[in-house]
Amino acid sequence: MSVENEALWLDSPRATFRVGPAPRPRPGPGEVVVRVAAVALNPVDAVSGFARRRFVYPWLSYPAVLGTDVAGEVVDVGDGVTSLAAGDRVVGFATGQERFRDSAAHGAFQRFTTLAAEVTTLLPADLGFTDAVVLPLGVSTAAAGLFQPDQLGLALPTAGAEKRGETVLVWGASTSVGSNAVQLARGAGYRVVATASPHNHDLVRSLGAAEVFDYRERTVVQDLLRSLQGRTLAGTLAIGAGSLSRTVAVARRADGTGRVASAYPTPATAARRLAARPLGVHVSAIWGGTPAQNSVGPAVFSRFLPAALTDGRYRPAPPAEVIGHGLAAVPAGLERLRAGVSARKLVVTV
Numbered sequence: 314m315s316v317e318n319e320a321l322w323l324d325s326p327r328a329t330f331r332v333g334p335a336p337r338p339r340p341g342p343g344e345v346v347v348r349v350a351a352v353a354l355n356p357v358d359a360v361s362g363f364a365r366r367r368f369v370y371p372w373l374s375y376p377a378v379l380g381t382d383v384a385g386e387v388v389d390v391g392d393g394v395t396s397l398a399a400g401d402r403v404v405g406f407a408t409g410q411e412r413f414r415d416s417a418a419h420g421a422f423q424r425f426t427t428l429a430a431e432v433t434t435l436l437p438a439d440l441g442f443t444d445a446v447v448l449p450l451g452v453s454t455a456a457a458g459l460f461q462p463d464q465l466g467l468a469l470p471t472a473g474a475e476k477r478g479e480t481v482l483v484w485g486a487s488t489s490v491g492s493n494a495v496q497l498a499r500g501a502g503y504r505v506v507a508t509a510s511p512h513n514h515d516l517v518r519s520l521g522a523a524e525v526f527d528y529r530e531r532t533v534v535q536d537l538l539r540s541l542q543g544r545t546l547a548g549t550l551a552i553g554a555g556s557l558s559r560t561v562a563v564a565r566r567a568d569g570t571g572r573v574a575s576a577y578p579t580p581a582t583a584a585r586r587l588a589a590r591p592l593g594v595h596v597s598a599i600w601g602g603t604p605a606q607n608s609v610g611p612a613v614f615s616r617f618l619p620a621a622l623t624d625g626r627y628r629p630a631p632p633a634e635v636i637g638h639g640l641a642a643v644p645a646g647l648e649r650l651r652a653g654v655s656a657r658k659l660v661v662t663v
């Protein structure tokens with residue numbers, strides 16, 4: 314008997330993953346079904362244990378199919394989709410884990426999945442699936458933080474964006490979210506200053522940052538303030554443990570909007586937001602899935618990225634490291650992700 318589809322199932326928040334048969338998805342209006350060639354792994358997939366899973370996605374129905382980052386070939390096209398056709402090579406943001414979707418048919422970790430066309434990007438012929446698949450959640454989270462009006466509210470990236478006088482600070486720029494934030498902010502015309510470990514400074518510069526500082530350096534806040542003298546700070550993206558207190562210290566003293574968007578919200582973030590307000594700093598918490606529900610997702614995934622990837626203005630980063638083949642290789646990859654990576658995206662071919 315041929316199996317129509319196969320998925321990496323999570324039967325309950327307490328369960329371990331298992332590979333098993335799954336229904337072959339059918340595209341709804343505005344959706345495409347993709348034959349998955351590669352998936353990338355993210356910290357949100359690596360959350361383990363009942364309490365943590367319930368905390369991060371309390372709404373999720375089980376059995377669930379996790380995963381957000383998919384590259385593959387379009388095999389079915391739903392009503393109303395005009396931008397994509399069967400046979401197209403694409404990368405897209407799988408939203409099965411999102412509260413508004415909560416659907417196993419839309420999770421990444423399976424052979425066939427369903428993507429919303431508006432957050433799916435047509436790939437140039439010379440860009441491989443394993444390279445491209447590093448993009449979706451990193452792009453979506455960075456775009457949410459930079460461009461949504463409830464976050465930094467910056468101008469969107471466009472083909473011929475004029476250089477702007479203002480600077481964006483990306484703290485944690487060698488992360489997946491940060492690598493995309495640097496490039497998206499540059500694509501919108503902003504100057505970027507960043508932090509990362511010294512061994513990743515060349516990478517972050519190559520993505521477009523004008524200056525990069527070591528976030529572990531005791532003097533990093535003063536160093537950033539010195540580099541921002543005479544400039545306007547349009548906004549700050551705070552990524553990684555410990556990023557919020559130090560980015561608030563920069564934002565309160567630099568000339569600029571005083572806006573800080575945190576990709577690392579913790580239970581303490583709400584208290585920090587209140588404490589930052591009298592200092593003239595506005596802290597917001599990012600949820601990486603929100604662009605799939607507003608105009609930022611289509612602006613970046615459908616309108617900006619296809620041309621920017623084709624002409625080399627945008628490059629998938631951090632680089633992919635293929636760690637195995639087949640859905641059964643995902644759990645070991647998640648284990649490795651929990652141990653920590655540096656400027657690498659773990660990828661599994663399917």
Ligand SMILES: NC(=O)c1ccc[n+]([C@@H]2O[C@H](COP(=O)([O-])OP(=O)(O)OC[C@H]3O[C@@H](n4cnc5c(N)ncnc54)[C@H](OP(=O)(O)O)[C@@H]3O)[C@@H](O)[C@H]2O)c1
Nearest residue numbers: 356454485487488489490509510553554599600601655656
């Ligand atoms: N809010 C959301 O919806 C959302 C969505 C996606 C991710 N996130 C969060 O955003 C963070 C980054 O996720 P990711 O997938 O982009 O991570 P990632 O690529 O797996 O992160 C690895 C990188 O983290 C950097 N790093 C480690 N500790 C750091 C610190 N204290 N400060 C700054 N950078 C640090 C390391 O940089 P160096 O090697 O250069 O030191 C390394 O390159 C995670 O905390 C993740 O949970 C949130």
